[in-house]
Amino acid sequence: MPIAYLYRHCLELKMKHLIRLGKRLDLIEEDERLRRTFRKHHLYSLWNTVKTVITQFDPDCPIEDLKAAEKIVQEIHNIDRSGQSLRYSADTSGRATVDQLPESVDLRHLRDVFEAIFNFLDGCECGLDHALEVSGEMWADYMGP
Numbered sequence: 001m002p003i004a005y006l007y008r009h010c011l012e013l014k015m016k017h018l019i020r021l022g023k024r025l026d027l028i029e030e031d032e033r034l035r036r037t038f039r040k041h042h043l044y045s046l047w048n049t050v051k052t053v054i055t056q057f058d059p060d061c062p063i064e065d066l067k068a069a070e071k072i073v074q075e076i077h078n079i080d081r082s083g084q085s086l087r088y089s090a091d092t093s094g095r096a097t098v099d100q101l102p103e104s105v106d107l108r109h110l111r112d113v114f115e116a117i118f119n120f121l122d123g124c125e126c127g128l129d130h131a132l133e134v135s136g137e138m139w140a141d142y143m144g145p
Helices: 002-024 032-039 043-057 063-079 107-143
Strands: none
Touching: 002 032, 002 043, 002 063, 002 107, 032 043, 043 063, 043 107, 063 107
C-alpha cells in the first residue's frame, strides 16, 4: 500500500500544481470553494478544477484524453477518498482502512496507469508553463527596459 499511497499523493500534488498555474494564468478565480478544495485531499474535487483549467486553456483538448484521465482519478478517489486510507491502517475513528482496500494490486498495472495520467498531466503542465513564460516575456517587452 505504500507504493499506491505515494502514487496517489503525487497525483494530488500534480493536480494542485496545475491549479496554481491556472490561477496564475487567470484561467480560474480563487474563491472560497477553491480554497476549501485546495485544503483537502479530495481527488475528484481537485480533478474538476484541473479539468476547468485544461479546457479553459485548450478548448480543443481531446475529450477522450479528459475522460480517460477522469476515469483514473475517479477510481483512485473511490479507493481512498480522504487521502488517508492508503497511508494509515486505521482512520481517526479507529476503523481499519485495509478492509476497504483491494486484497492485492498488480504493481505493473498500477505503474502503467499512473504513468499514463502523469504523461497527460505533464503535457498539460508544459503547455501552461510555456504560456506563463510567453506572458512574462510579453509583459517585459511591454514595460520596456
